[in-house]
Amino acid sequence: MxxxxxxxxxxxxxxxxxxxxxxxxxxxxxxxxxxxxxxxxRADPHIGTLYELFQNSVSLYSEREFLGHRPYNATSQTYGSYVWQTYGEVDKRVNAFGSGVMHLNSVILGNQQQNRWSLGIWSLNRPEWFISEMSCNYFNLVSVALYETLGPDAVEYVINHAEIPIVVASGNHVASLLENADKLPGMKVIISMDPLVEPAQVPGATSAARVLRTWASSKGIRLYDFTEVEALGSAFPCKHLPPAPEDVASFCYTSGTTGQPKGAMLTHRNFIVAVATNSEAMIISPDDTLISFLPLAHIMGRYIDTLITYSGARVGYFHGDILALLDDAVELKPxxxxxxxxxxxxxxxxxxxxxxxxxxxxxxxxxxxxxxxxxxxxxxxxxxxxxxxxxxxxxxxxxxxxxxxxxxxxxxxxxxxxxxxxxxxxxxxxxxxxxxxxxxxxxxxxxxxxxxxxxxxxxxxxxxxxxxxxxxxxxxxxxxxxxxxxxxxxxxxxxxxxxxxxxxxxxxxxxxxxxxxxxxxxxxxxxxxxxxxxKKNIFKMAQGEYVAPEKIENVLTARCNLIMQIFVYGDSLESSLVAISVPEPETFVPFACGITGLKVGVTDLEGIQKLCQEPAVRNAYLKELEKAGKAGGLRGFEFVKRVHLTTDAFTVENGMLTPTFKVRRPQVQAYYKEQVNAMYGDLKNAAPAARL
Incomplete structure (x- = not known):
């Protein structure tokens, strides 16, 4: 513990x-x-890189369980109990996969440069994610995470910006990569984490795997699956190329609310100091178990998994559905x-x-x-x-x-x-x-x-x-x-x-x-x-006060459980703030039904839309925002005076969220321009009445 x-x-x-x-x-x-x-x-001062960190754990915990996942049963369409690979078994797979990747790059692609190129990784958390990343540390490559929620434009930018020749991706992303291959001139190889297996031959049938391979060939892309690359590495093993502490281990692209992502250069020393810093406050035992669901493309999930790896503990990956996370937790017992x-x-x-x-x-x-x-x-x-x-x-x-x-x-x-x-x-x-x-x-x-x-x-x-x-x-x-x-x-x-x-x-x-x-x-x-x-995203109101909308959104979201998403907006020519909010169905539906007397289920989208349109519900919601603002210590001009409720969530797909789920303010403002104008119009109409 x-x-x-x-x-x-x-x-x-x-x-x-x-x-x-x-x-x-x-x-x-x-x-x-x-x-x-x-x-x-301090307990292991000889560890200066992620390569040395994992080698240390393999030497100490070779026979202990390390990476766990829940296999999917296609017949019953259910996920089974966790199955585990030991530290020693994972080490062998990293050796094989890393050697296969190096062979692909140097021999098959003809690239003689043996280090400092980038390997792209695009999937949810799973054992192959760790194996792909650790193979980079064995051969002094730079791992580059492609966010699971990145849209095609951002994926295109990152692959080209980081000059990635080989992308390792879960099977559901292979088609997307091939579809955009013409915009990715430097990408030469795609490795599917999921098997590209030909089914038993049926007369006249064409398998999905065969279609993908043919499509890739027509694009000049070599397509392999994970086990094929491991087999290639076993046949052509490569000598390790250990990195130095100041070498870059990974580019972690941080998505801003405007502009292109920035590639943060994370060195091996950065990772080790982060592990060291955490180790000074908390000791993780080899008997501990982590549930890994925070995206490994984000830094928090990444350094916590690294800390667990150093400690010789177990990492159990969720099966991919965040809505069923508690089912994974009950099964894993983290x-x-x-x-x-x-x-x-x-x-x-x-x-x-x-x-x-x-x-x-x-x-x-x-x-x-x-x-x-x-x-x-x-x-x-x-x-x-x-x-x-x-x-x-x-x-x-x-x-x-x-x-x-x-x-x-x-x-x-x-x-x-x-x-x-x-x-x-x-x-x-x-x-x-x-x-x-x-x-x-x-x-x-x-x-x-x-x-x-x-x-x-x-x-x-x-x-x-x-x-x-x-x-x-x-x-x-x-x-x-x-x-x-x-x-x-x-x-x-x-x-x-x-x-x-x-x-x-x-x-x-x-x-x-x-x-x-x-x-x-x-x-x-x-x-x-x-x-x-x-400090960023501040604007000045008509009365001269500066407002930071992100701060207000955080205060309201943290203190009002009716909110799933909220966007606070202020016009520099106006003296009041307005908001667009997507309610949280599980709390909003009983709240709104209690006001209207209507009977609506939490999955009844049409019914929830009707509740959002009820003036009494909007007014009550606004009062809850006021309570949250008072509890959070907001100043008078920081209180929201009108709110528009909607079931149209801000998403990465509709361009209103960044891949790290931050609101893209200009896009949301433009999309809801009509509703914002209506709320300001309502405020102006209410002002004369208030003076009578």
Missing amino acids: PTFFKMNLDQQSVELPGTRSPGATGHYRHPDYVDGLVECI TFFPAVPRLLNRIYAKLVTATVGAPGLVGALARKGVAAKLANLEAGKGLHHALWDRLLFNKVKMALGGRVQCMVTGSAPIAKEVLNFLRIAFGCVVVEGYGATESMGTALITGAEEHIPGHVGGPRSGCEVKLVDVPEMKYFSTDKPFPRGEICLRGGHIIKGYYKDEKNTTEAFDSDKWYHSGDIGFVDDRGCFTIVDR
Whole structure:
């Protein structure tokens, strides 16, 4: 089970004397590391690269189970129990696949350059993802993740920008790659993770595999499946080409809300320092099990899987359907459950409905149990309660398999009430972290015993932090009672810059190697940091006040469980904000039906659309947004005054979300221009009536 080191909750960071400069605070560090940041894994200082990390684990845990997945039974159309490959078995597959890829590139394609080229990987989390990436580390290649949710245009950009000759993809992406092959002149080989097997011959029948191979040949593309490349590597083994710590291990493309993605250059040293930093706060045991569903194309999923690999523990991949994730958890029984607020909010909503929101005796007992456990937590008496755990919460824990000891959340704010409810419901440590792709997802984190929610803790052992003035938003390092400003990070986990992008590199990283995050925060008297705003995407309202819509959206989403998605907009010629919101069906339907008296199911899209159009429902929804805004400390001009409800979700496919699920503001604004204008018109019509 994960073990956490104790920390002084009253001093979670310290400002180093003599480090203040004009317009900035001093440098804040973890109290135990004021004399120097962590630069290596202290228990294994010889590990300097991902290659050495995995070789170390293979030598120690060769016979232990490592990668697990649930095979699909085509006859019953169900997923079976987890099957496992050991560390030793995976090592053999990495050797074979990596050798096969090297043979393809050098002999079959005629490319004599043996290192520093890029291998593309495009799939959901699965064993072949790890094997493909680790093969890059065996032969000093650069892995490039193609997001599962990237559209064709972005895939085209990344493959061409990173000059990728070989793409490894799950079977469902092969046709898309072939369809766009004419726009990908550098791509010469596609490797399907799924078998391209010819079925038994039927007179007159043509298999899908044969069609794909013929299509690829017509495009000048060589198409193989994973087992064919492994067989090729077994026949033509290659000598390892171990990387150096400062070599780039991966390009991780971060998608912005405008413009093309930026290729963050992650070095082997960045990965190792991230693992080292996490190891100083938490020990993962070889007996632990991770459920891996956070996209491996994103940094959080990537470094957590790497930490598990170093620890000799097990990685169980979800079967691909996020809506059925809890089914995987019950089957796997993980001890470590990383997540993001959007998922935790949904789990919270379901638990509340089944416990404190339940009718009759069940609801009454649950409310007493929750109140008792929350009182214990807030008094610093821990997560467990002998009576209420036995009566209620031991059953609740089974929703995640019954063995979860640690949950980690990040990427966006999470409401205080959600955080504490999950802590007492599952009886496990729930920590909230802060980081970015540029910092390997590693920067700040709350302590395991923290019982005061609403912040992201202090710096990790390998990171130092400072706050820099943002005069245009009136945030200053001299503010009282606490310093405020843009969060800047430094340490061995910070990337060296963006691939082929000097402009963005220069803007984000200064000459002293500080990464300027664009996030605004303050540090309190305990040394805890709280994120309060965002420097980018700000606009000025008619009354002269600056507004950061992302901050408002985060506040509302974290505190109103009716919201699935929300877009806050303000016109510079107007003095009020309006919003477009997609309601969360599971909470919105009973809420709206209670107002209208209508009977609508949570899967009845037409019925939900009718509920969205009801004026009484919109008004009640707006009041819930107001409550959330007050709870989140929004200022008067930051409150939304009108809302349009819709069932048309913002998606990557319709161009309104980035692949990392951030709102593309110009696109959403343009799409809902008519509704926005109508809301502002309604506000203007209401203003004269209000004066009468």
